[in-house]
Amino acid sequence: xxxxxxxxxxxxxxxxxxxxxxxxxxxxxxxxxxxxxxxxxxxxxxxxxxxxxxxxxxxxxxxxxxxxxxxxxxxxxxxxxxxxxxxxxxxxxxxxxxxxxxxxxxxxxxxxxxxxxxxxxxxxxxxxxxxxxxxxxxxxxxxxxxxxxxxxxxxxxxxxxxxxxxxxxxxxxxxxxxxxxxxxxxxxxxxxxxxxxxxxxxxxxxxxxxxxxxxxxxxxxxxxxxxxxxxxxxxxxxxxxxxxxxxxxxxxxxxxxxxxxxxxxxxxxxxxxxxxxxxxxxxxxxxxxxxxxxxxxxxxxxxxxxxxxxxxxxxxxxxxxxxxxxxxxxxxxxxxxxxxxxxxxxxxxxxxxxxxxxxxxx
Numbered sequence: 001x002x003x004x005x006x007x008x009x010x011x012x013x014x015x016x017x018x019x020x021x022x023x024x025x026x027x028x029x030x031x032x033x034x035x036x037x038x039x040x041x042x043x044x045x046x047x048x049x050x051x052x053x054x055x056x057x058x059x060x061x062x063x064x065x066x067x068x069x070x071x072x073x074x075x076x077x078x079x080x081x082x083x084x085x086x087x088x089x090x091x092x093x094x095x096x097x098x099x100x101x102x103x104x105x106x107x108x109x110x111x112x113x114x115x116x117x118x119x120x121x122x123x124x125x126x127x128x129x130x131x132x133x134x135x136x137x138x139x140x141x142x143x144x145x146x147x148x149x150x151x152x153x154x155x156x157x158x159x160x161x162x163x164x165x166x167x168x169x170x171x172x173x174x175x176x177x178x179x180x181x182x183x184x185x186x187x188x189x190x191x192x193x194x195x196x197x198x199x200x201x202x203x204x205x206x207x208x209x210x211x212x213x214x215x216x217x218x219x220x221x222x223x224x225x226x227x228x229x230x231x232x233x234x235x236x237x238x239x240x241x242x243x244x245x246x247x248x249x250x251x252x253x254x255x256x257x258x259x260x261x262x263x264x265x266x267x268x269x270x271x272x273x274x275x276x277x278x279x280x281x282x283x284x285x286x287x288x289x290x291x292x293x294x295x296x297x298x299x300x301x302x303x304x305x306x307x308x309x310x311x312x313x314x315x316x317x318x319x320x321x322x323x324x325x326x327x328x329x330x331x332x333x334x335x336x337x338x339x340x341x342x343x344x345x346x347x348x349x350x351x352x353x354x355x356x357x358x359x360x361x362x
Contacts, residue, residue: 005201008201008210008213008214008217009197009201009213009214009216009217010217011075011217012071012074012075012214012215012217012218012221013217013218013220013221014221015070015071015074015075015218015221016067016068016071016217016218016219016220016221016222016225017067017221017222017224017225018221018225019066019067019070019071019222019225020063020064020066020067020221020222020223020224020225020226021225021226021228023062023063023066023067024060024063024225024226024229024236025229026063027057027059027060027062027063027236028057028229028235028236030059031057031058031059031236032057036057036058036059036101037055037056037057038055038056038057038058038100038237039055040054040055054233056234056235056236056237057236057237058100058236058237058238058239059097059100059236059239059241060226060229060230060236060237060238060239060241060242061092061093061096061097061238061239061240061241061242061243061244061245062093062097062241063225063226063236064093064222064223064226064238064241064242064245064246065089065090065093065241065245067218067221067222067225067226068086068089068218068219068222068245068249069086069089069090071218071221071222072085072086072215072218075214075218076211076214076215080123080124081123081124081125081211082211083123084119084120084121084122084123084124084125085119085120085123085125085215085249085252087119087123088115088116088117088119088120088168088248088252089116089245089248089249091112091115091116091119092113092116092172092241092244092245092248093241093242093245094241095109095112095113095116095240095241095244096239096240096241096242096243096244096245097239097241099239099240099241100239100240100241106288109240109244110169110173113168113169113172113173113244114165114169116168116169116172116244116248117164117165117168117169117172117248118165120164120168120252120255121161121164121165121168125164125252125255125256126140126157126160126161126164126255127140127160127163127164127167127255127261128140128141128157128160129141130163130261130262131262131331132331133262133331133332133334133335134332134335140157140159140160140163141157141159141160142157142159143158143159144156144157144158145158164255167251167254167255167261168247168248168251168252170247170251171247171248171250171251171254171264172244172247172248172251173244173247173275174247174268174271174272174275174276175189175243175244175246175247175250175268175271176240176243176244176246176247177271177274177275177278177296178270178271178274178275178296178297178298178315179238179242179243179246180296180298180299181232181298181302181308181311181312182230182231182232182233182234182308182309182312183227183230183231183232183234183308183309183312184298184308184311184312184315185223185230185238185242185243185246186223186224186226186227186230186238186242186246187223187227187312187313187315187316187319188268188271188315188316188318188319189219189220189223189246189250190219190220190221190223190224190227191220191267191316191319191320191323192250192264192267192268192319192323193216193217193219193220193223193249193250193253194216194220194323195263195264195267195323195326195327196212196216196250196253196254196257196260196263196264197212197213197216197217197220197253198327199257199260199263199327200212200213200216200256200257201213209257211256212253212256212257215249215252215253215256216253216257219249219250219253223246226238226242231309231312232307232308232309232312250264250268251264262326262331262334262335263326263327263334265334265338266322266325266326266329266334266337266338266341267319267322267323267326268319268322269318269322269338269341269342269345270297270315270318270319270322270341270345271315273341273342273345274296274297274345277345277349278295278296281295297348298311298315300349300352300356301314301352303352303356304352304355304356322337322341325337
C-alpha cells in the first residue's frame with residue numbers, strides 16, 4: 001500500500017495543500033480590501049450559532065475550491081464524472097459565497113444543494129447497492145425508468161438516485177453544522193478524506209479506484225492547506241461555501257469508494273449524531289430542523305469553559321480514532337461501533353448538562 005500512497009495519494013495531496021495555502025491569504029486580502037468582514041455583533045442577530053470574536057472574512061470556500069479545481073484538472077482526466085463533481089462543487093461554493101453576503105433563506109440553500117447533488121447524479125455517479133450490516137447487500141439498481149434524450153437511450157435508477165441525492169444533500173448540511181469553532185471543520189474533514197482515500201487504496205489493483213484516491217488526496221490537502229489560517233485565532237472562516245463543499249466532497253468520495261457509506265458515517269459519527277439529535281429535538285418542539293441555534297455539541301463544550309483549540313482538537317482526535325476503527329471493521333462491526341458511539345454521545349450530553357447546572361448554581 002505504501003507505493004500506492006506515494007504514487008496516487010501524496011502528489012495530489014501536496015499540490016492541493018500548497019494551492020490552498022497560497023490562495024487563502026489572497027482571499028483574506030481581497031475580502032478585507034472589499035470590506036467583506038463578518039462582525040460578531042451583527043452576525044449573531046442573523047445566525048444564533050455564531051461564536052467568533054473578531055471581524056474576519058468568510059470566504060474560505062473560494063480558496064478551497066480553487067485548490068480542488070486546479071489540482072483535479074492537473075491530476076485527473078476531464079471526463080463526465082469529474083465534470084459533474086466540479087459543477088456540483090462550483091455551485092456549492094457560489095451558493096455559499098452568496099449566502100455569506102446576502103443571508104439566503106435556509107430552504108433556498110436546501111434547494112440549491114439539491115442541484116449540487118443532481119449534477120453528480122446526472123454525471124452517472126450513484127449507489128447501485130449498499131452492504132447490509134446484518135447480512136448480504138441491499139440492491140438499489142431497480143426499478144429503472146428508460147427514456148430517450150439527445151438521440152441516446154438513458155435511464156434513471158430510481159432508488160439508487162434518490163438515495164444518492166438524499167445522501168449528498170444530508171452530508172452537505174450536516175458536516176457544515178459542526179464547523180462553528182476555529183479549525184474544527186477542516187481538521188476532521190481532512191481526516192475523513194484520508195480515511196476514504198485509504199479505503200480506496202485497498203482496491204488499488206483496480207484502476208477505476210485510482211481517481212478516487214487522487215480526489216481524496218486533493219480534498220484532504222485543500223482543507224489542511226486552509227487549516228493554518230482557520231485555527232484559533234482564525235484569520236478567515238470557511239463560510240457556508242467551504243462547509244457545504246466539504247460535505248459534498250466527502251459524500252461523493254464515499255459513493256465512489258466502492259459505496260463505503262458506512263465508513264464515512266462512522267468516521268463522522270460525532271457530527272452526524274449531533275445533527276440527528278438536534279434535528280429530532282427541534283422537530284419534537286415544533287421548530288424547523290434547518291434553522292440554526294446554539295445547541296450543537298461544540299456550543300455545549302464552550303459553555304463549560306472549553307477553549308476553541310481544545311474543542312477543535314477533540315473533534316480531530318475523535319474522528320481520527322473512529323477512522324482507524326472504521327478501516328479495521330466489517331459492515332456489521334461498524335454498525336456495532338456506531339451504536340457504541342451513540343451511547344457514548346448520550347452519556348456525554350448528560351455529563352455536559354450536569355456540569356452546566358453546576359456552573360450555573362455557583
